[in-house]
Amino acid sequence: MITFDRVTKRYPDGTVAVDALSLEIPAGQTMVLVGPSGCGKTTSLRMINRLIEPTEGTILVDGQDVLKAHPAILRRGIGYVIQQTGLFPHRTIEDNIATVPLLNKWSKAKARARSRELMALVGLDENMAKRYPHQLSGGQQQRVGVARALAADPPVLLMDEPFSAVDPIVRASLQDELIRLQGELHKTIVMVTHDVEEAIKVGDLVAVFRPGGHLAQVDSPERLLGAPVDDYVTDFVGFDRGIRRLSFFGAEGLDLDSEAILGESATVADARTLGLPWVLVIDAERRPRGWAAAAELASLPADSRLADAPLAPIGHTFRPGHDSLRSALDATVLSRTERAVGVAPDGTVLGVTTYERLRTAIRAAEEKADAEAAADGPAGAVQ
Amino acid sequence: MNWSQVGPYTADNALLGLLPPLIGLVIALPLGVVCARFRWFYAPVLSLTTLIYAIPSLALFVVLIDYTGLSNETVIIPLALFSLCVLVPNVVDGLRAVPQPVRQAATAMGFGPMRRLVRVELPLAVPVIIAGLRIAVVSSISLASVGQLIGVSSLGYFIVDGFQRDFSEEIYVGIVLIIVLALVCDLLLVGTRRLATPWSRR
Amino acid sequence: MSFISFAWGWLKAPAQWHGPDDIPARILQQLGYSGLSLLIAALIALPLGIWIGHTGRGGVVVVNVANAWRAIPTLGLLVLMVTLIGFGVGAWLIPLVVLAVPPILVNAYEGVAGVDPDLKDAAKGMGMTDVQVIRKVELPVALPLIMLGLRTGAIFVVATATIAAYIGNGGLGLYILSGLSQSNYAEVAGGAVLVVLLALVVQVIFTVLRFLVVPAPLRIQARSDG
Numbered sequence: 088m089i090t091f092d093r094v095t096k097r098y099p100d101g102t103v104a105v106d107a108l109s110l111e112i113p114a115g116q117t118m119v120l121v122g123p124s125g126c127g128k129t130t131s132l133r134m135i136n137r138l139i140e141p142t143e144g145t146i147l148v149d150g151q152d153v154l155k156a157h158p159a160i161l162r163r164g165i166g167y168v169i170q171q172t173g174l175f176p177h178r179t180i181e182d183n184i185a186t187v188p189l190l191n192k193w194s195k196a197k198a199r200a201r202s203r204e205l206m207a208l209v210g211l212d213e214n215m216a217k218r219y220p221h222q223l224s225g226g227q228q229q230r231v232g233v234a235r236a237l238a239a240d241p242p243v244l245l246m247d248e249p250f251s252a253v254d255p256i257v258r259a260s261l262q263d264e265l266i267r268l269q270g271e272l273h274k275t276i277v278m279v280t281h282d283v284e285e286a287i288k289v290g291d292l293v294a295v296f297r298p299g300g301h302l303a304q305v306d307s308p309e310r311l312l313g314a315p316v317d318d319y320v321t322d323f324v325g326f327d328r329g330i331r332r333l334s335f336f337g338a339e340g341l342d343l344d345s346e347a348i349l350g351e352s353a354t355v356a357d358a359r360t361l362g363l364p365w366v367l368v369i370d371a372e373r374r375p376r377g378w379a380a381a382a383e384l385a386s387l388p389a390d391s392r393l394a395d396a397p398l399a400p401i402g403h404t405f406r407p408g409h410d411s412l413r414s415a416l417d418a419t420v421l422s423r424t425e426r427a428v429g430v431a432p433d434g435t436v437l438g439v440t441t442y443e444r445l446r447t448a449i450r451a452a453e454e455k456a457d458a459e460a461a462a463d464g465p466a467g468a469v470q
Numbered sequence: 471m472n473w474s475q476v477g478p479y480t481a482d483n484a485l486l487g488l489l490p491p492l493i494g495l496v497i498a499l500p501l502g503v504v505c506a507r508f509r510w511f512y513a514p515v516l517s518l519t520t521l522i523y524a525i526p527s528l529a530l531f532v533v534l535i536d537y538t539g540l541s542n543e544t545v546i547i548p549l550a551l552f553s554l555c556v557l558v559p560n561v562v563d564g565l566r567a568v569p570q571p572v573r574q575a576a577t578a579m580g581f582g583p584m585r586r587l588v589r590v591e592l593p594l595a596v597p598v599i600i601a602g603l604r605i606a607v608v609s610s611i612s613l614a615s616v617g618q619l620i621g622v623s624s625l626g627y628f629i630v631d632g633f634q635r636d637f638s639e640e641i642y643v644g645i646v647l648i649i650v651l652a653l654v655c656d657l658l659l660v661g662t663r664r665l666a667t668p669w670s671r672r
Numbered sequence: 673m674s675f676i677s678f679a680w681g682w683l684k685a686p687a688q689w690h691g692p693d694d695i696p697a698r699i700l701q702q703l704g705y706s707g708l709s710l711l712i713a714a715l716i717a718l719p720l721g722i723w724i725g726h727t728g729r730g731g732v733v734v735v736n737v738a739n740a741w742r743a744i745p746t747l748g749l750l751v752l753m754v755t756l757i758g759f760g761v762g763a764w765l766i767p768l769v770v771l772a773v774p775p776i777l778v779n780a781y782e783g784v785a786g787v788d789p790d791l792k793d794a795a796k797g798m799g800m801t802d803v804q805v806i807r808k809v810e811l812p813v814a815l816p817l818i819m820l821g822l823r824t825g826a827i828f829v830v831a832t833a834t835i836a837a838y839i840g841n842g843g844l845g846l847y848i849l850s851g852l853s854q855s856n857y858a859e860v861a862g863g864a865v866l867v868v869l870l871a872l873v874v875q876v877i878f879t880v881l882r883f884l885v886v887p888a889p890l891r892i893q894a895r896s897d898g
């Protein structure tokens with residue numbers, strides 16, 4: 088756990104980068120510090136490993152005051168990842184990763200073995216071990232940077248805009264990697280970014296900074312989207328937050344319709360008796376084949392099979408146990424029939440959703456989230 | 471043309487050409503480190519080295535005669551001084567060229583300042599330092615020949631002797647040998663740099 | 673210190689300050705050789721260096737050749753000239769010019785080549801011709817390094833002119849060399865002091881010149897080795 092207690096950073100020329108910041112970063116979680124340029128987020132981050140020293144206030148890392156510890160020893164217990172990676176150009180990849188273990192007097196063999204472990208962990212091929220940083224791509228270099236930070240297994244990991252220098256596709260995959268790693272390692276991660284989307288995607292908690300080094304709001308991403316405390320945070324979070332918030336609600340709460348589904352061996356007459364505008368036709372394994380329109384069915388012989396009828400394509404499907412309400416909504420919007428098919432992992436049909444059903448589910452999810460937030464107490468807003 | 475003299479004189483010239491840069495390097499490294507760290511210190515040091523470098527070698531050799539006689543030292547000391555003048559800016563530039571993120575990462579990982587200097591900054595400054603060393607070595611080998619004018623022997627002997635005896639073949643030999651010696655040493659330094667920096671792009 | 677007392681004694685003597693071959697005359701001689709050579713070297717090296725820097729071609733060759741150039745022994749070159757073309761202006765002028773060209777050339781090249789390509793791009797985009805780009809953009813920005821190259825060239829020229837006394841030229845070096853041959857240490861010491869003083873004065877002049885010519889924002893720390 089990391090605690091900021093009324094921390095201020097004032098420079099000799101009078102600028103106040105961080106103003107009486109009080110913040111608690113729980114252990115084993117990812118806290119993302121986000122805000123515009125000059126808001127103090129990077130300064131705050133770098134006070135944790137004492138690259139910058141606070142003018143006032145205390146910072147505690149796992150109970151220890153950072154100013155009381157020996158700087159070099161303190162830093163060996165904290166991983167640090169920066170945008171430009173800072174990889175040593177004159178060391179191979181494996182020796183770069185082994186830097187802190189070697190500083191901690193591990194044997195060369197043990198340190199290199201640990202390097203290989205970490206390379207596998209961050210998804211780097213083993214044959215890159217003897218290469219030099221300039222021979223790797225930007226995304227690969229960033230992975231090495233993360234591996235190097237994790238080498239000595241520090242409980243805390245600091246990341247300063249780590250993914251800002253790579254292109255969006257690589258960036259997205261690095262973010263996914265980070266989420267996966269965190270799922271395995273449960274480190275206390277503090278990350279700085281100016282990209283609120285990244286903060287929402289990666290963070291368990293998000294701290295939004297105002298210019299001048301003040302906190303505006305500290306909350307879970309869902310709360311941030313659902314209940315921004317003021318106009319500044321609302322603007323910062325960006326428009327579309329209502330829909331983006333839906334990513335945090337699972338689609339398992341959807342009440343799926345199973346009436347409008349018929350096997351392909353059923354007849355047109357069976358479909359007509361249902362009296363519904365669209366009927367989902369499935370095959371013998373319960374996989375979706377297509378949509379039959381009532382209008383089309385009207386002109387077909389009553390005893391012909393649905394399998395032979397003209398069918399509209401399924402469009403996008405979603406997985407109720409796995410995807411969010413946002414995915415379900417998106418699938419529905421994209422379907423010509425205004426209905427989305429919910430499927431199980433093996434591809435079999437679970438049911439169908441409509442806008443009506445989505446509306447109900449969304450309403451229920453929002454009410455539940457708001458009630459939980461109220462029960463937790465007014466945590467979000469910070470003065 | 472007495473070819474048997476080539477060996478000894480070449481050896482003399484090599485000594486006079488290689489020892490001064492070495493001495494200069496030994497002094498320039500710590501001095502450069504301090505200058506790179508303290509900018510206010512570097513400015514006067516740089517002014518001083520620039521002025522010293524401007525002094526013609528013959529004058530410096532002659533000034534030292536009073537103190538070191540007509541020995542090798544009389545030539546070695548001024549040449550070492552010149553090498554120092556060349557190497558200090560190279561050491562400083564080389565250290566300053568180490569990328570900021572690399573230095574910051576080293577500090578953040580728990581390198582103390584001394585360890586960071588030795589393990590990270592100096593190795594990365596090696597190419598620039600060797601570039602300065604090349605200049606110092608080539609210049610020293612060439613300037614050593616001027617020492618012949620005060621009787622300190624080097625390949626300059628062939629030039630002076632050839633001139634006195636109006637024997638142009640000997641003059642050519644002297645000039646060519648000096649140039650060849652210098653270029654060979656230069657190539658050796660280039661090779662050293664390649665060996666010392668397996669990590670740099672070709 | 674006996675060196676200083678030797679030098680001082682010699683310098684004070686009125687004999688040095690009168691007659692056709694006295695100290696002021698010798699200083700003028702040395703300045704004459706040096707100035708002329710530097711001028712010619714600059715006339716050759718500056719346009720060449722600027723053009724190579726502007727076009728960007730041949731730069732690597734220039735730098736490597738200039739480095740190799742340092743290997744040429746000054747004494748050897750002077751003596752060689754005499755054997756080839758006898759005593760005369762060419763015997764000292766050619767070596768002085770030849771040795772001064774590399775630092776001026778390399779610094780001019782690096783100064784111009786080092787101009788931010790974006791600046792050149794913007795200038796061309798505005799419709800400037802090559803010559804205009806050189807005149808209005810590259811030269812001003814390259815000025816600090818060009819001045820540095822000239823200053824370094826001056827160092828080489830003054831040093832070579834001193835040694836040129838060996839092939840019979842006048843100048844301050846002659847005091848040193850004739851003093852050595854006659855074992856007149858006072859003359860040697862006096863000559864050396866004069867040479868040092870002259871070299872330093874020339875450096876100061878060039879430094880002041882650089883200070884005056886280069887606009888404040890562009891002044892950078894000097895390199896002494898050219």
